[in-house]
Each structure stands twice: as C-alpha cells, then as structure tokens.
Amino acid sequence: MGEVAVIIKIMPKSPDVDLEALKVSIKEKLPGTQDMVVEPIGFGLSSLKVAIVVPDAEGTTEEAEATLRGLEGVESAEIVSVTLT
Numbered sequence: 001m002g003e004v005a006v007i008i009k010i011m012p013k014s015p016d017v018d019l020e021a022l023k024v025s026i027k028e029k030l031p032g033t034q035d036m037v038v039e040p041i042g043f044g045l046s047s048l049k050v051a052i053v054v055p056d057a058e059g060t061t062e063e064a065e066a067t068l069r070g071l072e073g074v075e076s077a078e079i080v081s082v083t084l085t
Contacts, residue, residue: 001055003085004054004056004083006051008079009049009078010068011074011075012074013074015046017020022071026050029068030050030069032052033052033055038063053085065078
C-alpha cells in the first residue's frame with residue numbers, strides 16, 4: 001500500500017479562534033501534516049486548508065477528519081480532495 005495526500009478544509013467556531021495556536025494543535029495531533037494555508041472567508045472569518053499525507057488504508061482519511069473535528073475551536077472539518085502520492 002502507498003500513501004495518499006488529503007486536503008481538509010477546517011472552519012473555526014468564530015473569528016476569535018487563534019489560527020496560529022490551531023496550527024500548532026494540528027501539527028501535534030497529525031504528524032503527517034505537510035502544509036497549512038489560511039483562506040479568508042469574510043467578516044473577519046478565515047478557514048484553514050490543511051494538506052496531510054496518510055497511509056492508503058481504509059478509514060485513515062476519515063480518522064484524520066474526525067481528529068481535526070475534535071480540536072478545540074474547530075466548528076467543522078471537511079475533506080476537499082484525496083489523491084495518491
């Protein structure tokens with residue numbers, strides 16, 4: 001089995017969520033994190049797009065998504081794309 005690159009869009013609960021602190025939490029919980037980009041949404045709210053590499057095994061992408069949803073300050077986490085590396 002190989003690996004897959006997953007891009008997940010993370011929406012914070014409010015514009016007051018510290019995205020830099022959230023980035024640190026993400027790197028601690030998901031060691032396969034490759035890149036994180038802040039995307040402005042509007043009215044002071046921004047999302048994070050996170051690129052991670054996980055093993056190509058059943059359930060690993062959903063596991064990563066669930067881990068991100070469990071972080072403090074995260075409203076939602078949605079897989080945007082998955083591709084083989």
